[in-house]
Amino acid sequence: xxxxxxxxxxxxxxxxxxxxxxxxxxxxxxxxxxxxxxxxxxxxxxxxxxxxxxxxxxxxxxxxxxxxxxxxxxxxxxxxxxxxxxxxxxxxxxxxxxxxxxxxxxxxxxxxxxxxxxxxxxxxxxxxxxxxxxxxxxxxxxxxxxxxxxxxxxxxxxxxxxxxxxxxxxxxxxxxxxxxxxxxxxxxxxxxxxxxxxxxxxxxxxxxxxxxxxxxxxxxxxxxxxxxxxxxxxxxxxxxxxxxxxxxxxxxxxxxxxxxxxxxxxxxxxxxxxxxxxxxxxxxxxxxxxxxxxxxxxxxxxxxxxxxxxxxxxxxxxxxxxxxxxxxxxxxxxxxxxxxxxxxxxxxxxxxxxxxxxxxxxxxxxxxxxxxxxxxxxxxxxxxxxxxxxxxxxxxxxxxxxxxxxxxxxxxxxxxxxxxxxxxxxxxxxxxxxxxxxxxxxxxxxxxxxxxxxxxxxxxxxxxxxxxxxxxxxxxxxxxxxxxxxxxxxxxxxxxxxxxxxxxxxxxxxxxxxxxxxxxxxxxxxxxxxxxxxxxxxxxxxxxxxxxxxxxxxxxxxxxxxxxxxxxxxxxxxxxxxxxxxxxxxxxxxxxxxxxxxxxxxxx
Ligand code: AGP
Numbered sequence: 001x002x003x004x005x006x007x008x009x010x011x012x013x014x015x016x017x018x019x020x021x022x023x024x025x026x027x028x029x030x031x032x033x034x035x036x037x038x039x040x041x042x043x044x045x046x047x048x049x050x051x052x053x054x055x056x057x058x059x060x061x062x063x064x065x066x067x068x069x070x071x072x073x074x075x076x077x078x079x080x081x082x083x084x085x086x087x088x089x090x091x092x093x094x095x096x097x098x099x100x101x102x103x104x105x106x107x108x109x110x111x112x113x114x115x116x117x118x119x120x121x122x123x124x125x126x127x128x129x130x131x132x133x134x135x136x137x138x139x140x141x142x143x144x145x146x147x148x149x150x151x152x153x154x155x156x157x158x159x160x161x162x163x164x165x166x167x168x169x170x171x172x173x174x175x176x177x178x179x180x181x182x183x184x185x186x187x188x189x190x191x192x193x194x195x196x197x198x199x200x201x202x203x204x205x206x207x208x209x210x211x212x213x214x215x216x217x218x219x220x221x222x223x224x225x226x227x228x229x230x231x232x233x234x235x236x237x238x239x240x241x242x243x244x245x246x247x248x249x250x251x252x253x254x255x256x257x258x259x260x261x262x263x264x265x266x267x268x269x270x271x272x273x274x275x276x277x278x279x280x281x282x283x284x285x286x287x288x289x290x291x292x293x294x295x296x297x298x299x300x301x302x303x304x305x306x307x308x309x310x311x312x313x314x315x316x317x318x319x320x321x322x323x324x325x326x327x328x329x330x331x332x333x334x335x336x337x338x339x340x341x342x343x344x345x346x347x348x349x350x351x352x353x354x355x356x357x358x359x360x361x362x363x364x365x366x367x368x369x370x371x372x373x374x375x376x377x378x379x380x381x382x383x384x385x386x387x388x389x390x391x392x393x394x395x396x397x398x399x400x401x402x403x404x405x406x407x408x409x410x411x412x413x414x415x416x417x418x419x420x421x422x423x424x425x426x427x428x429x430x431x432x433x434x435x436x437x438x439x440x441x442x443x444x445x446x447x448x449x450x451x452x453x454x455x456x457x458x459x460x461x462x463x464x465x466x467x468x469x470x471x472x473x474x475x476x477x478x479x480x481x482x483x484x485x486x487x488x489x490x491x492x493x494x495x496x497x498x499x500x501x502x503x504x505x506x507x508x509x510x511x512x513x514x515x516x517x518x519x520x521x522x523x524x525x526x527x528x529x530x531x532x533x534x535x536x537x538x539x540x541x542x543x544x545x546x547x548x549x550x551x552x553x554x555x556x557x558x559x560x561x562x563x564x565x566x567x568x569x570x571x572x573x574x575x576x577x578x579x580x581x582x583x584x585x586x587x588x589x590x591x592x593x594x595x596x597x598x599x600x601x602x603x604x
Contacts, residue, residue: 007067025051036068070095072086096129100177136165171215180193206223257401287385296343301403307479347373347374369385395592397597466485468496484576514542
């Protein structure tokens with residue numbers, strides 16, 4: 001995920017910016033840059049890859065005395081990780097850095113291009129600085145031009161802008177992406193998109209609210225709210241613990257990542273949904289020409305997201321889908337036909353088994369697509385097309401937010417194909433899109449839920465095994481719940497289709513067999529309920545997750561009364577993630593680094 005830093009003052013501006021960026025490295029990035037304005041001259045450095053490349057480029061640059069500067073680490077969303085696409089972005093005499101996505105950038109860019117403005121990058125960010133300079137020509141003041149600029153931006157953003165027209169001022173705006181202003185001595189100001197770059201540098205900070213914008217100068221911090229009312233700055237004391245700041249106060253990265261899911265889905269959706277259609281700018285419309293089948297191939301959690309989406313592809317896009325475990329697919333001598341689109345799914349884009357299957361598909365002449373979280377990864381470079389899931393860096397070995405974003409991208413892809421194939425009516429597509437928009441709110445963890453799961457978890461620390469069970473898309477979710485639990489708790493857990501229990505596994509049922517039953521009201525409720533009753537009758541200990549109270553269960557976790565099974569899917573997903581995590585924590589395990597596992601499995 002992108003990171004922002006800014007500094008105004010008389011200390012070593014370059015060092016402060018580069019140090020700040022290095023504190024943001026843990027978030028993941030693929031290019032970086034800084035712009036320093038001193039004595040009305042800009043010095044700008046950008047580099048692809050690790051920060052050390054940027055440090056080398058700026059090695060002989062040593063500004064001393066008063067300066068203002070902005071810096072950025074970029075995690076590519078619009079356009080490849082190149083120097084031209086790296087921030088800060090230049091207008092004629094101003095630079096901007098930006099986190100988030102400007103949803104209406106394409107329309108803004110078209111208008112600016114019609115006015116004769118030339119764009120250097122493929123990013124959405126560059127429109128901000130050109131728009132600002134256009135407004136500057138007709139506005140009475142620089143701040144007025146900045147205000148008019150941000151009022152035209154839709155989407156999520158945190159922005160810093162510096163300009164020669166006011167060379168002792170940093171302009172800022174925050175909408176949906178975090179931004180913090182800090183100060184140490186009165187005439188020194190700092191900015192960062194998270195606490196860590198500020199720790200040890202500032203004593204107090206202001207956490208900006210959505211809609212806030214304004215400017216800082218050596219003598220002033222001016223903040224306006226979304227209604228253009230001036231706000232009194234509200235300073236808070238800054239924590240001094242960097243690791244806990246990186247974890248945002250959560251005990252584990254995994255916990256932080258579970259909580260982040262609501263926010264990252266906004267990024268996943270951004271720019272890709274409108275009222276009545278799905279738009280994947282990264283896809284060529286002829287990718288699906290001549291395609292009669294889709295083959296999804298992945299490992300672990302990514303395999304589960306593929307399996308869940310296979311239900312959606314057949315149900316909505318009416319296209320034949322097969323799902324393969326990469327390590328199996330490699331050696332089964334598969335029949336590969338040219339009317340099949342081969343889709344590899346991987347959080348890292350480096351998993352050896354999946355990468356090899358992608359090579360096989362390419363060699364067989366199939367069209368290939370990758371769903372991945374890491375731009376420029378081996379799979380993204382190899383495939384004909386790629387869609388980034390935009391989950392931001394995932395540190396917990398047990399994947400959570402990467403899974404959520406994969407399922408969301410697949411759901412969107414289903415609708416994208418449904419439109420091409422006319423398999424859903426425009427009204428049905430609109431309804432599905434309105435459901436997609438509800439995911440972020442469904443993923444917010446409701447008051448009391450986590451506490452309840454923590455309390456319940458103490459009853460599930462022993463036994464001879466867990467069965468997570470569900471039907472339809474809740475079966476892959478059951479597989480994923482079981483995988484989460486075994487990865488971090490080291491307890492034996494299996495995911496099973498609810499209807500399949502009676503064909504064998506029910507023989508294991510006794511009070512020491514724990515069943516985690518996924519019982520959505522909008523997908524085969526009665527059938528699933530009967531399957532759980534069969535287990536309850538044989539005395540298995542049951543924890544039911546459902547919007548409908550279930551009196552045959554020993555424990556019951558209630559989900560909201562949402563209007564579609566896919567929304568129930570996401571709410572249940574959070575519950576199984578939290579339950580697994582709380583059981584593992586009670587067992588004393590390091591849930592971020594479970595034994596025997598690695599984040600990226602680059603061996604066969
Ligand atoms: C998920 O919790 C696992 N750590 C693991 O199953 C993972 O999903 C699998 O190794 C695939 O990784 P990838 O998505 O990076 O290809």
